[in-house]
Amino acid sequence: MSHPVARIDYDEDDLPEAQSRPPVWRRRLVTWTLAAIGLGLGFLIPYTLYLNEQVSERFGQLRWQLPTRVYARPLRLAPGVALDAQTLKTELDAAAYREDGAGRRPGTYARQGARWTIASRGFDDVDGRVPARRVEVVLSGGRVASLRDADSRQSLRSVRLDPARIATLYGQKQEERRLVRINEVPELLVTGLQAVEDRDFAHHHGVDLSGMVRAAWVNLRARETRQGASTLTQQLARSGLLGIGQEQTFTRKFNEILYALIIDARYEKETILEAYFNQVYLGQNGAQAIHGVAAGAEFWFGRDLRDLTTEQIALLIGIVKGPSAYDPRRNPERARQRRDFVLGEMLETGLIERREYERAIRAPLGVTRSPGNMAPNRFPAYVDLVRRQLARDYPAETLAGAGLRVMSGMSPSAQAYAEAAVTRTMKALGKRKVPLEAGLVVTDVHNGDVLAVVGSRQVTEHGFNRAVEAQRPVGSLLKPYVYLLALAQPGRWSLASYIEDSPVTVTLDDGKRWTPGNSDGRSHGTVRLIDALAQSYNQATVRLGMQVNPARLADLIRTLAGIDAKANPSLILGAVDQSPYAMAQLYQFLASGGEIQPLHAVRGVLDANGRTLKRYDKAPAPAQEGDAIAARLITIALQHAIAGGTGRQLIADGLGRLSPAGKTGTSNDSRDSWFAGWTGDHLAVVWVGNDQNKPTGLYGATGAMRVWSSLFARLPSAPLQVSDDGLDWQWVIGSNTTDPDCVGARRMPFVAGFAPGYVPCPAMPEPTLEGEGGGWREWFGFGDDEPAQPPPPPEPVPVEEE
Secondary structure, eight states, X not given: OOOOOOOOOOOGGGSTGGGGSOOHHHHHHHHHHHHXXXXXXXXXXXXXXXXXXXXXXXXTTTOOOBOEEEEOOOEEEOTXXXXXXXXXXXXXXXXXXXXXXXXXXXXXXXXXTTEEEEEOOOEEETTEEEOOOEEEEEEETTEEEEEEETTTOOBOSOEEEOOOEEEEEOOSSOEEOOOOOGGGSOHHHHHHHHHHHOTTTTTXXXXXXXXXXXXXXXXXXXXXXXXXXSOHHHHHHIIIIIOTTSOOOHHHHHHHHHHHHHHHHHSOXXXXXXXXXXXXXXXXXXXXXXXXXXXXXXXXXXXXXXGOOHHHHHHHHHHHTOTTTTOXXXXXXXXXXXXXXXXXXXXXXXXXOHHHHHHHHHSOOOOOSSOOTTOSBSOHHHHHHHHHHHTTTSXXXXXXXXXXXXXXXXXXXXXXXXXXXXXXXXXXXOOOSSOOEEEEEEEETTTOBEEEEEOSSSTTOOSXXXXXXXXXXXXXXXXXXXXXXXXXXXXXXXXXXEEEESOOOEEOTTSOEEOOOOTTSOOOEEEEHHHHHHTTOHHHHHHHHHXXXXXXXXXXHHHHHOOOOOOOGGGGGTOSEEOHHHHXXXXXXXXXXXXXXXXXXXXXXXXXXXXXXXXXXXXOOOOOHHHHHHHHHHHHHHHHHHHHSTTTHHHHTTGGGGOOEEEEEEOGGGOOEEEXXXXXXXXXXXXXXXXXXXXXXXXXXXTHHHHHHHHHTTSOOOOXXXXXXXXXXXXXXXXXXXXXXXXXXXXEEEETTOOOOBOOTTOOOOOOOOOOOOGGGGGGTOOTTOOOOOOOOOSOOOOOOO
């Protein structure tokens, strides 16, 4: 018989052996904890190693993407240089100089009457480092009257002022940044930042627990957030690796702490600070993010980092907390409060004395009204030309974000005056049946620098650059080169030679007949070459052009400007489509006195350390004697065109003081208005027309020349003086030289040795010109007895009408 077994439930803790073991819940807690630690370490160790690799790649070397910056040309000051007060101020303003009454700090100037004291900044140029210096400039009569060192008082031959930045070429990110070393950062900025943002920076290991407690206490007392709990190392990790502007999450905060610990373990404190000063986000200029204290100093104050005052340093530190919230341009009161708080922290920690604190607290914010020199591209047409010229040697991906410095030839004052001239003239011409557009190129006649480019009547418009891309019939702008070819035969032609301006018919290759006429519908009989060119007579020019041969003209413009054109008879009257830039290159030969000067918008390219990588501004070869003589003769004729020909309105405008030379041009049915003119310093080629190729009702003198006149009414430039080298000036009447007091005699230039025979006044027979050729004309194989036999031409192109 079985008996039921009684079941007894024990508490394990009541067992004898259980009395020496921990309770079950404790063992389970230990097990779970160890498992969690194991799992955590299993995840954390490889994850930390991964983050460590990221830190090595990002902060081991300062590999931030640096924009390529484009600079204007340095302003050269020298006694005798054409310069007035308004132009000097325009140049200084463009380069972010400030008038401060003393002109002692770099980047400032002072003015007392005609005397200017300018403290330049040091800069790198294509020929090396240009040191900073203080200079005293006296202007008088539209020129630099004297130049001397403001400290030593010694006279100077010349000096260059640091250039304006005109554009920034970014990479994938539009981040404005200028790298600095820690020893280049003002000490007050280094210590002041730590006093406000991270007082224990020198002692903690990337994360500061005590700082978190202290910040919480300060914020609690102030009932607002006045101190942050993040260390500088955490802030660097947040912006450098995690990226700013993203929502704060636990994961991001966890990563931030790990990054900070790794960074602090791997790098010295100075290295961390240096990285912070180059990475910290300090504002936004449109799509352009401002990073680093050097860029921040320029963006907010228009100053070099080393030139900041105590109150400006305090404001820069204050902005770190929130560039949007404490934007001193939008929220000046809030920014002032934040700045004053930072000044108080500097006083409390002994970084500044009470007297300096009281001075700084009363000082204005010192912020510039606008970012000034930080604009990504203020001159789209000019920068477009820069990009085109750089593309031959630097692919777009090489330029973007490469940290290069492109030294251009732009003159900020010439660019400003050119833009204003286009704007004023387009407004003055009023509304017309078709909308008008414009293109303009200004060059330096001495070296081929492109000083200004305007690609549209809307001068800041990006897109189609009419100065470079517009291909328009050039009209009479080619006529001077027809006469140049004739004058290359000095034994046959001179400016005093006669030619018939009467109806002319050219039989074309297909048997058709071409009969061009003058713009006034009249013939002018027998005229001298100088008058035919000055008055832009079509009939006389065609007669001359057929004798010199259109094929020679095509060869000439190809040699001088790379212009490819068919050797049609209509080429004589400019039946070829070209851009203002191409015509500027062609006219540079005349304006430079016969030199082959390739135009360049880029003078040179420097690397991020200021070393020259490539130069484009090499001095051109001196003009050959024959070239120079031919250019002088045409220049004299085109000065005559201004004095009494198609450009005479410029004299009425008061520009006779410049003795300019120039040529108007008008295409068929007044569709295109052109003017090319130069002085002793500058050449400008202007086109006015419309994009639909419709008649505008404008001639060269009533459209493009009005822009030219408006430009040179303000642009300081030396008068055009033509050298007499190789020329023989004689008084002529009829086809002979004569006495200067002979009634009706005119003074004319001849190639030396080729003046016609002398006849005393009043006897005036008409001897045949004799002489031998030579010199420049041999370029194109001319001989004195070569018959004029034009090649069979193709179908004619519409004729130029001016």
